[in-house]
């Protein structure tokens with residue numbers, strides 16, 4: 407289960423489902439990294455810039471569950487994991503969404519063996535649409551009841 411947790415975190419980081427939050431406006435004058443942001447300014451926080459931060463996640467373009475593992479192979483929390491945004495306007499469905507992801511994905515993997523129909527290297531995971539939601543491409547997989555038996 408700890409590794410499953412790690413993989414789900416990496417899937418959420420990698421797919422970057424919601425690249426930017428909705429626009430927000432600052433409630434007071436703010437100094438941020440040398441910039442003065444006056445009260446009332448509309449801002450559009452980029453979640454991508456955090457989820458793909460290369461200091462926190464080396465080689466951020468690569469899908470690697472190791473991004474959430476420490477040197478001993480245990481799950482490592484990261485303050486940069488914010489697919490649900492952060493602060494007062496963060497997702498209110500975060501707990502429900504995480505629970506569903508863990509239960510549904512774990513149940514599928516416990517009962518089925520999934521295999522792509524083509525060489526995984528031939529699958530291009532580049533999103534097909536990048537508006538409010540970053541939509542991943544669809545592709546086919548074969549799904550066999552566990553344990554998988556080859557027909558040969």
Ligand code: HEM
Nearest residue numbers: 423424427428489490491494495496497498499500502503
């Ligand atoms: C993987 C699934 C999900 C992701 C990645 C996600 C992500 C987000 C993000 C990034 C925001 C902030 C948008 C912003 O700041 O403009 C948000 C807001 C919100 N989400 Fe989710 N969400 C997910 C699932 C859900 C579910 C299952 C529910 C409800 C059952 C939900 C309900 C909401 C609501 C009501 C808000 C608005 C909160 C507010 O503005 O105060 N979300 N979500």
